[in-house]
Amino acid sequence: MTALFHFQSLLLVVLLVICTCTYIRATAPALVDRNRKGMLGVFFKAARIGERLSPYCSLACVAMAVYIVT
Numbered sequence: 001m002t003a004l005f006h007f008q009s010l011l012l013v014v015l016l017v018i019c020t021c022t023y024i025r026a027t028a029p030a031l032v033d034r035n036r037k038g039m040l041g042v043f044f045k046a047a048r049i050g051e052r053l054s055p056y057c058s059l060a061c062v063a064m065a066v067y068i069v070t
Helices: 007-027 039-052 054-069
Strands: none
Touching: 007 039, 007 054, 039 054
8 A cells, every 4th residue: 555545654754745845945945945836846835834833743743753653
C-alpha cells in the first residue's frame, strides 16, 4: 500500500515535507522562492506553513513519533 492511500502514512509524508521545506528555506532561501510556480510553489507554501505554525508542526511531529514508536 502506498503512502497516499494510508492516512497515517499520508500525514507523516505531509509533516516531513513541511519540516523539510522549512529547513531548506532557512538554510538556502534561493531554493524555495515565492515566485516559482507548480510543484516548487507548493514547496514554498509548505515552508510558509512551517514558519508560521512551527510550534504546532513540532508538536505534531512529536505526537506522530510517539504514535509510531508505541
